[in-house]
Amino acid sequence: MAEVTIGALGLGREPLAPFACDFRRSRGRLVPEPESPTRTAFQRDRDRIVHSSAFRRLKHKTQVFIAYEGDHYRTRLTHTIEVSQIARAFARALRLDEDLTEAIALVHDFGHTPFGHAGERALERCMDGAGGFDHNAQSLRIVTALERRYAAFDGLNLAFETLEGLVKHNGPLAGPHADPAHGLPRPIADFDALFPLGLDRFASLEAQAAAISDDIAYNTHDLDDGLRAGLIGIEDLEALDLAGSILREVRARYPGLDASRTIHEIMRRHITAMVEDVIATSGAAIAASGVRSIEDVRDAGRTLIDVSPAMREAIAQTRRFLFANVYRAPRVMAVMGQAEQVVEDLFAVYVSNPQKMGAGWRDDAPAMDGLRLKRRVADYLSGMTDTYALAEHRRLFDVSPELR
Incomplete structure (x- = not known):
């Protein structure tokens, strides 16, 4: 049987613009892996993102309206798919790498908490003085550490260009072009020390296309x-x-x-x-x-x-x-206020009694110092769907809001 290769399958499509990301010149992965004979590095990243647990959880995470409001409102998953569609249109029009653009669009909301920005506000307060909480930094934690699917590494071991786009799609995080109103989140700084992402430089046009697609x-x-x-x-x-x-x-x-x-x-x-x-x-x-x-x-x-x-x-x-x-x-503010309370209640319970967390999260938690324990709890809470967070609150408390 003849060997099947990327070139034979025509996966490169039409010629890319000279300023596009070329998968053949990728800076590689934190953990080196053999190249796929049938997929580019960026196609492989997209596939890993789509098959991840974090991607599936997006279907039960709030965009603006919680799930109880009705079946036709956007969730994080439907929003992510819509962003991806728009981003691919930009990549096609400007001759960028469509697969990298799609991968960044699909992963950009991984770090969002249950109950949308309400949950994030609650976790920011809970993590004040403990390294803070930032959904973009949490997305990076998920794809570099928290996903546990592969035998050879933690996370998804995505290519440099995908990680760069995830972290910097809204602009540089360090140097003269960084937004002075936002400091550098600790999880991003820690990973950058291990695998430098060029935080003072702009991201690729593929990442910029994903970012503006989110706004649209x-x-x-x-x-x-x-x-x-x-x-x-x-x-x-x-x-x-x-x-x-x-x-x-x-x-x-x-x-x-x-x-x-x-x-x-x-x-x-x-x-x-x-x-x-x-x-x-x-x-x-x-x-x-x-x-x-x-x-x-x-x-x-x-x-x-x-x-x-x-x-x-x-x-x-x-x-x-x-x-x-x-x-x-x-009406929205009232529900989101209740949602913030749910997240704060759960955080307090898990920090005071880590054994109440799920299997795999609680095992070594009692031996952790205060800061590490709070980060563990934030990781656990941020990964919850709306429905799971409410179910946990009902399990642990006598009274829980209906969020309607």
Whole structure:
């Protein structure tokens, strides 16, 4: 039988741009492994991410609305798939590596807690003085240590480029281009000392494409979910430059269209408008920058995958609208307040009595010092789904909220 190779299968697709990540020049993995004869390094990473336990748990983790609210709202899993679809469109248009882009998009939310940002706020308070909690750093912990599937290593042993994209998709974490408002999370600093990720440089265009796809997805779909939840009405969109103009366009073209189809038309055109803006803006920025290699991208001194100034203001306006009318709506805030209490209650119980944690987490916990024990509890709690966290709370406490 003839040997099957990556080249024979045509897995490289059309030629990549010179500034894209080339799997043949990957910086490798923390634990060296033989190359696959049928998959590129980035395809292999994507497959490991999809088959991980952390990926499966995303289906029962809150995006904005908890599972009890209804079956049609986004979860972390559906959001992640939507981000991945948008990111691949950018990679295809700009001739980037689609598999690396997809891998980064699929892994970007691994570190999120149960109950979305409410759970993260609670864990941040619980871990104050104990190294803190950051969902991006937690994603790195999951893929480098906490996933226990392979005989030869802990984590998923992802390629440098995937880890770099996971950690730096929102920009450098050290040096002059880092956001001064955010310090370097301890888990990222510790791993960087072992396997340097170039924290002072920008990430690949593949990572930048995944990051902006996240913004596009949640700006659009949180509007959609807010409408479905009845927190906002279609008429409220009139006040928004982007969604309002699309609403008027849809009504002019389809007078008398029912509300459900009107909402869908608005949302799909909302995404399309932002995607087309990013492709045009980013293509021009890449050309003007003169980057000719991935190293040029890392040293470009700025993000190259971006929206136009006009679109940036429209997105900021949408975000302000969502905060005022959806994220901070009394109904949502009341439920999220209860969710924060659930996480804080569980944290306190597990720290005071580690034996109440699940098998595999409690075995050596009693011998740990205070800081290590708190990190163990944070790892355990952050990996929980909404449903499991509530079940644990009901098991350990006489009274538990319904979160409705």
